[in-house]
Amino acid sequence: MKDMEKLSIVKIGGNIVEQEEALNRFTKSFAHLEGRKILVHGGGKIASKLAGDLGIEAKMVNGRRITDLETLKVVTMVYAGLANKNIVALLQANHCDAIGLSGADGDTIRTVKRPVKTIDYGFAGDMTPTSIHTKRIQSLLELNLFPVFSAITHNGEGQLLNTNADTIASALAIGLASSYAVSLIYCFEKKGVLSDIADDHSVITEIDQTKYTALREQGIIADGMIPKLDNAFDAIAQGVKKVIIKHADDLADEHAGTTIF
Numbered sequence: 001m002k003d004m005e006k007l008s009i010v011k012i013g014g015n016i017v018e019q020e021e022a023l024n025r026f027t028k029s030f031a032h033l034e035g036r037k038i039l040v041h042g043g044g045k046i047a048s049k050l051a052g053d054l055g056i057e058a059k060m061v062n063g064r065r066i067t068d069l070e071t072l073k074v075v076t077m078v079y080a081g082l083a084n085k086n087i088v089a090l091l092q093a094n095h096c097d098a099i100g101l102s103g104a105d106g107d108t109i110r111t112v113k114r115p116v117k118t119i120d121y122g123f124a125g126d127m128t129p130t131s132i133h134t135k136r137i138q139s140l141l142e143l144n145l146f147p148v149f150s151a152i153t154h155n156g157e158g159q160l161l162n163t164n165a166d167t168i169a170s171a172l173a174i175g176l177a178s179s180y181a182v183s184l185i186y187c188f189e190k191k192g193v194l195s196d197i198a199d200d201h202s203v204i205t206e207i208d209q210t211k212y213t214a215l216r217e218q219g220i221i222a223d224g225m226i227p228k229l230d231n232a233f234d235a236i237a238q239g240v241k242k243v244i245i246k247h248a249d250d251l252a253d254e255h256a257g258t259t260i261f
């Protein structure tokens with residue numbers, strides 16, 4: 001059988017997106033990454049700040065934003081607008097032919113509004129097994145374009161929905177895993193999953209489900225790292241070749257960070 005072509009799917013966290021210097025360094029190293037690649041970005045920090053300036057309180061539950069109608073307007077402006085276009089312009093400046101997309105663009109990611117159970121998350125979009133329009137994304141890649149996805153998706157009936165960027169990255173990786181040998185790389189502002197959050201040198205180099213469960217019970221893994229690791233294990237279970245969590249400055253370093261297996 002012919003070897004599958006490699007595809008890197010990189011997610012960049014909100015703490016990097018909002019820092020000019022860090023984002024400049026990251027976009028430069030993403031532009032230099034060999035082969036086919038897709039970038040997914042957050043921007044939660046900028047959205048919370050702008051919402052605050054507009055008198056809209058940011059409400060997060062389990063690392064997910066409660067997205068009422070006013071919040072949806074803010075996150076669409078920030079993620080699909082300012083953050084996405086700024087990243088695309090920086091990549092273009094580094095000779096990387098990036099194309100910025102929300103899930104509505106080219107119907108690339110179609111989600112369903114999260115059903116109301118104990119918590120009403122508002123206009124939050126959940127993935128379904130058919131959310132990712134793999135053929136469309138593949139044809140963009142074949143044109144030698146590099147898609148840059150924001151955290152905005154749609155339901156196919158005219159409704160925009162806010163979707164966690166870690167989940168988008170993992171769903172893209174799973175959706176494309178039957179066509180490419182996919183590496184999923186979560187980049188953020190720490191050196192990896194840490195055994196002591198205060199010590200940047202305490203990187204756990206490898207983590208499996210058993211170790212994750214134990215560290216979570218001990219409270220060593222908490223907050224936004226929980227949905228990130230849940231998404232990472234989902235990806236590994238569904239055919240993604242490699243999942244790594246690392247510092248944005250270490251994108252080019254194959255040995256850096258935490259490997260999920």
Ligand SMILES: Nc1ncnc2c1ncn2[C@@H]1O[C@H](COP(=O)(O)OP(=O)(O)O)[C@@H](O)[C@H]1O
Binds near residue numbers: 063189193220228
């Ligand atoms: N054991 C851990 N190792 C590293 N980060 C952790 C750990 N436990 C909790 N965290 C927190 O998780 C955060 C990453 O989640 P999040 O902010 O959602 O990521 P992103 O920047 O990609 O959006 C880190 O900034 C850190 O504060």
Ligand SMILES: CC(=O)N[C@@H](CCC(=O)OP(=O)(O)O)C(=O)O
Binds near residue numbers: 041
């Ligand atoms: C529904 C939901 O929670 N959406 C996220 C999307 C952005 C995101 O994931 O940004 P980070 O990667 O910077 O956290 C939010 O609005 O915060």
